[in-house]
Each structure stands twice: as structure tokens, then as C-alpha cells.
Amino acid sequence: MNKLLIANRGEIACRIIRAAQSIGIPTVAVYSKADEDALHVKLADEARFVGGPQAKESYLNQEAVLFAAREVGANLIHPGYGFLAENAEFADRCARAGIVFVGPKPETILAMGDKHRARQMAVAAGVPVLPGSDKLSDDQEEIIAAGAKIGFPLLVKATAGGGGIGMRLVERSEDLIAAVTATSGLAVRAFGDGAVYCERYVRTARHVEVQVFGFGNGEAVHLFDRDCSVQRRHQKVIEEALAPGLSECTREEMARVSVNLAASCRYDGAGTIEFLYDAERQEFYFLEMNTRIQVEHGVTELVTGVDLVAAQIEHALGRDVASALSQSAIKASGHAVEARIYAENPSRKFFPSPGKITHLSVPHMAGVRVDTGLVSGATVPPFYDPMVMKVMALGQTRSDAIGLLSSALSQIEIGGIATNKDYLRAIITHPKFESAELSTSFLDAHHDELIAQATSSSEMAKA
Amino acid sequence: MKKIVSPMAGTVWKILKSVGDPVEYGDAVVILESMKMEIPVDATSQGVVTKVVAQEGDVVDQDTVLIELS
Known part of the structure; x- marks a missing residue:
């Protein structure tokens, strides 16, 4: 009898619970003192309290999470992203407790978490790195x-x-x-x-990444790429699949070396290889490998039709995932764009805005997917990440997807807290975004116009 | 008596002033942690600290009094 404990909260906990339910696996939520009325607690078949509101007392508390797992008889733990997701010690403790950690092996997590070792492994697998010299001599x-x-x-x-x-x-x-x-x-x-x-020196840098899935036996596949260049303070804000404007040759090469790297470390499950993409030279360089499900996995799911989280769980259970996920069977069609709604106030220097959700309205629209842990009447606590909702749109073309996402964002109503919803609309309807002139400095370069646009549309909405 | 209050819910991370310290308008008096961000709480008036109400580690709601000024 399988039982999956989700060592996380918020939208990703809800997402994992739904994936497990879709393949008939009972779920257990864990929650902190601050999350007693949270959606993930309601969605799961069982729930266990794991500690105080601060993450270190609860969601980062390995002892408490493992105790809860033993108590309910869970044989699987999905860590989501953040918290214990890339903690090799926790993965190792799960294994020693006879619990399957849904993720790669502890030694892979450890190796990829070490910048220097990760770079060496990338080089060995033929992944390009940013060209640089050793210490220069006087000569x-x-x-x-x-x-x-x-x-x-x-x-x-x-x-x-x-x-x-x-x-x-x-x-x-x-x-x-x-x-x-x-x-x-x-x-x-x-x-x-x-x-x-x-x-x-990379003048126009973009963040492009490749989604991979490894079968633990030295075989791996890719599920194409994503662009996540639009970032604020190194936090991704808009993501899309596939990355626009790459030549087929660059795209194929990036995917090929990513599969090589995943295969070379006998990677297990879903992972992401992140690259710095030099838009002028049309070259890419290894940044790091994330050994977990990413926040932005949904845009890949929309264009490929693959449920990555369900595949992670099935692979962890030792079921055959490789036949369904053969490289030739994985196709991408259409274009998907995601916007991350943060509980923050763009017109007040992006100050966080925790608080009680007094009103919530999310439209049901064809081609739009919303992943969230928000529920009307519940409180967004000040103890965790401010990302509260992901809104994704799938269109035939990039411009269809942008139009649909913009319309979805304008219809979503979140009362009681400030959000960056209007700022997100200002970004995706900006001419430079529409023409895919992306770079990691996009938000800084257009800061004033975006804030002005967002502020005026939120005032219009109030009027 | 003037009060400096928390602009949002969060955890008191650092208290930068003690009783007797002079405070100018705009001085950071407390650093709050909210949603994984450090938020400096600035004085909204000037004076001398008469009471430090908050303690480091306190979980506070919006508008909780943190510091009192003369």
C-alpha cells in the first residue's frame, strides 16, 4: 500500500496532491501552526501538524517531517521545491528510514549543489561553460x-x-x-x-533552461526548454516554453548536452539544467543543475502534455515511466507563458503583503491553468515565500498565449492583500516582451514604465 | 507619545535602537522579516526612544507597536 507525504506547502503541495490523486495514491499533508486553514491541508487525505510557524520549526524540521511520515505509514516523501528539496542529508535520512525520497540520489543532489563539482561534471559531459582564463601571469x-x-x-x-x-x-x-x-x-x-x-562578457544575457527526466539507469530524455529571463532580484517572474528566438540548431544542441549531463550522473526523475544564453553570439553556457521539480514546470507540461509530477512519483515507485517518456514520443506543440503572482506591492517598492484573503475569484478559461494554494478566508502568512499563484496560458502561438494570459490576469480578483497582478500584465503587454527582446535585465531596463503602467491600471480598476 | 508600528505582518529580526537613543525621521529602528525579505522599519517621526515594546523573534501583525518615542 503506497502513501505519499508532501513535505511542502502552498501551490506546489496542492499540485503534488492532485498529481498523486490522479494516479490513485493516498496523500498526507504536513502543516505548520501558520497553515492550519491552508488549502493543501484540506486537499490531502490526511494531515499532520509538524511545528511552529517559522520554516525551521516545521517545513525545514527534518525530524518532525520524518516522524510524521513514520506515524502515518508513508512510504514516499515528495519535497516539492525549496525547503528540503535539495537537501542531500534529508534525502539520505529518508532512505535510511526506508522511505522513498521523490528526487535524485543524495550523492547527485550533493554534487550538483557544489558549484565547482557541478561545473566539472558539466565539462566532462560536454556541456559548454563560460569561457574564462586561469589566473593571468605578467607575461x-x-x-x-x-x-x-x-x-x-x-x-x-x-x-x-x-x-x-x-x-x-x-x-x-x-x-x-x-x-x-x-x-x-x-x-x-x-x-x-x-x-x-x-x-x-555576455552583453545580452538570457536565462534558458532545459527540462530533463532521468530513469536512474544512465538513460535520460529532455522535454525541451524554457525561457525565464524576466527576473526581479534573481526571482523569476515570467517563464515560457519553448524559449523564443532560438535557432533549431541551438535548441537541439542545448537539449543534447543536457541529456548527456543527466545521463552521466544516472539522474533520477525530473531535473533542470540552467544556462546563460548569449543572445548576440547565440551561444549558451552552463549555470547549474536544479535537482528538483521547478516552479515553472507547468509551462513544459502544457506544451508537451506530460504530467511531470505524476511521472516523478511513478518513477520513484519503481514503475516503468521510460516507455511513455521515450524521446520520440515527447513532442511540443503550441506556446505556454506563465506569470507568477506574488503577494507584494510594486508601487511600494515591492514590499511584501501578507494577510487575510477576503475575496478570491479565478476564471475558468480554456487554455488557462492556475496553480495556487490560495483560498478565500485563509491567511497568507508572513513566514514563507511571497509567490501565491501561478497563472499559465497555452496558445497556438506565443502571441495567442500572451493575449490569453493577459486576459486571465485581468479577470483574476484577489482581495485583502496587494499583488503584482497589474505589474505582470504590464510586463507581458510591453512591446519589447511581445517582440521577445528578452534579457535578464529586462525588468530593470523598463522599470519606470512598467511601474507607471501597473499603477495606472490598478487605479483604473479601483475607480 | 509617538509610536512606531509594524507596516506589515512579520517577525522582528533586529532591533536597532535602545531606550534613550535619539531617533531622526526616516531612521531605520527595527528590521522586520516578512515573506523571506528583510524590511527596515523607518521612524515616522523624531524623538527619543522611551520604550522598546518589541523583542527580537516576536511575530507581529500589521500596526503592532514596536517602539515608543517621547
Whole structure:
């Protein structure tokens, strides 16, 4: 008899419960003191209290989660994303308690969580990394050769620097020696260490990632890619599948090396390889591998028709997933765009806005999927992530999907808390978004117009 | 007596002033943690701290008095 405990809360806990129910597996929710009236507690077949409102007392409390699992007789734990999802120690403790952790093996989590090791594994699997030099010597010819190998423009960086300090942009080879000398001199004064190195400079950077699924036996498939360039303070805001504007050749190569990497670590279940995509050079470089289900997995599900979470659970149970998920059977059709609704106030410097939901209205529209843990009358607690709802739209074309998403966002009503709903509409209807001129600096570059647009539409709505 | 209140629900992470400290308008007096973000709570008036009501680690609702000024 199988039983799945979900070690998470909010929209992802609800999403996992529904996936488990769709394949006939009983579910157990865990909840903190702050989540007694939360939707995931109501949806699950059973629920167990695991501790105080602070995450470390409850959702991060390994002891309490494992105790709850043993008490209810759960043989599976799905960690969702965040909290214990990429915690190798927890995955290991599950295994030792005889509970299947829905995710990759602890050693894979550990290896991918270590930047240096992850990069080495990527290189070994043939995944391109951002070209860079070792510490430069004083030898001018060597410096010129290092520059030529990396290509221009490049950055000269101080080894001891960080956060943009001790960094210099060099556009042409003839300026390199002077830049190295100057950066090294500055580094000596600022950090007491003059060591510098060079790294390729990406003028227009996009965040593109590939969804993979591994079968644990050295075989893996990909489920195409997503663009998640629109970010604020390194938090993704808009995601879409597939990534627009990639050449077929780039797309195929990115997928191929991603499958190689997943296969080389005998990856189990759903994972994501993140890349920095250089839109000018049309090249991509490894950033990291996320060893969990991603927030934005839904856009991939919409275009491929694959239920990734159900597949994760079935694979964890040792059932055959590989036949249904053969590479030739996975096709993408249409275009999907997702907007993340955060409980925050864009016109007040994006201050968080926890509180009681006094009113909630979510339209049912063909082609629109809404994943949320919100329910009218419940409280959005101040203790956790501000992301409260994901709104996804599937259209035949990118522009259809954007139109549908915009219309869905305008019809969604969330009362009692401030949200970024109007800001999201301002983003997706911005001409530069519509023409897919994406970059990770999109929101900073258009900050003032987006805020003005969002503020005026929310005032119109109030009037 | 002037009161500095919490602008939103959250957890009191750091208290930056003690009784007797002078406070200028706009000075950060408390840092709140809400939805995984650090939110500085700024003084909305000036004066001298007469009472620190909140304690680090307290869970507070919106409009909870954190600090009182003369």
C-alpha cells in the first residue's frame, strides 16, 4: 500500500496532491501552526501538524517531517521545491528510514549543489561553460593569447573581487594589457591581492533552461526548454516554453548536452539544467543543475502534455515511466507563458503583503491553468515565500498565449492583500516582451514604465 | 507619545535602537522579516526612544507597536 507525504506547502503541495490523486495514491499533508486553514491541508487525505510557524520549526524540521511520515505509514516523501528539496542529508535520512525520497540520489543532489563539482561534471559531459582564463601571469604574450582564446568583449576580474568590484570591460585586444595592469593595481589596493583573470562578457544575457527526466539507469530524455529571463532580484517572474528566438540548431544542441549531463550522473526523475544564453553570439553556457521539480514546470507540461509530477512519483515507485517518456514520443506543440503572482506591492517598492484573503475569484478559461494554494478566508502568512499563484496560458502561438494570459490576469480578483497582478500584465503587454527582446535585465531596463503602467491600471480598476 | 508600528505582518529580526537613543525621521529602528525579505522599519517621526515594546523573534501583525518615542 503506497502513501505519499508532501513535505511542502502552498501551490506546489496542492499540485503534488492532485498529481498523486490522479494516479490513485493516498496523500498526507504536513502543516505548520501558520497553515492550519491552508488549502493543501484540506486537499490531502490526511494531515499532520509538524511545528511552529517559522520554516525551521516545521517545513525545514527534518525530524518532525520524518516522524510524521513514520506515524502515518508513508512510504514516499515528495519535497516539492525549496525547503528540503535539495537537501542531500534529508534525502539520505529518508532512505535510511526506508522511505522513498521523490528526487535524485543524495550523492547527485550533493554534487550538483557544489558549484565547482557541478561545473566539472558539466565539462566532462560536454556541456559548454563560460569561457574564462586561469589566473593571468605578467607575461604580455600570454595575456594576449588568453584574451584571443576567450574572445572580445571580455571582463578582466580580480580574483579577490566580487559584486562588480574590481571588474573591467575590455572591447578590443589592444586594450587588454592596460586593463589587466589597471585592474591588478586596483586589486592590490582594494584587496591586497593583485591576481586577475579574464572571462567572456555576455552583453545580452538570457536565462534558458532545459527540462530533463532521468530513469536512474544512465538513460535520460529532455522535454525541451524554457525561457525565464524576466527576473526581479534573481526571482523569476515570467517563464515560457519553448524559449523564443532560438535557432533549431541551438535548441537541439542545448537539449543534447543536457541529456548527456543527466545521463552521466544516472539522474533520477525530473531535473533542470540552467544556462546563460548569449543572445548576440547565440551561444549558451552552463549555470547549474536544479535537482528538483521547478516552479515553472507547468509551462513544459502544457506544451508537451506530460504530467511531470505524476511521472516523478511513478518513477520513484519503481514503475516503468521510460516507455511513455521515450524521446520520440515527447513532442511540443503550441506556446505556454506563465506569470507568477506574488503577494507584494510594486508601487511600494515591492514590499511584501501578507494577510487575510477576503475575496478570491479565478476564471475558468480554456487554455488557462492556475496553480495556487490560495483560498478565500485563509491567511497568507508572513513566514514563507511571497509567490501565491501561478497563472499559465497555452496558445497556438506565443502571441495567442500572451493575449490569453493577459486576459486571465485581468479577470483574476484577489482581495485583502496587494499583488503584482497589474505589474505582470504590464510586463507581458510591453512591446519589447511581445517582440521577445528578452534579457535578464529586462525588468530593470523598463522599470519606470512598467511601474507607471501597473499603477495606472490598478487605479483604473479601483475607480 | 509617538509610536512606531509594524507596516506589515512579520517577525522582528533586529532591533536597532535602545531606550534613550535619539531617533531622526526616516531612521531605520527595527528590521522586520516578512515573506523571506528583510524590511527596515523607518521612524515616522523624531524623538527619543522611551520604550522598546518589541523583542527580537516576536511575530507581529500589521500596526503592532514596536517602539515608543517621547
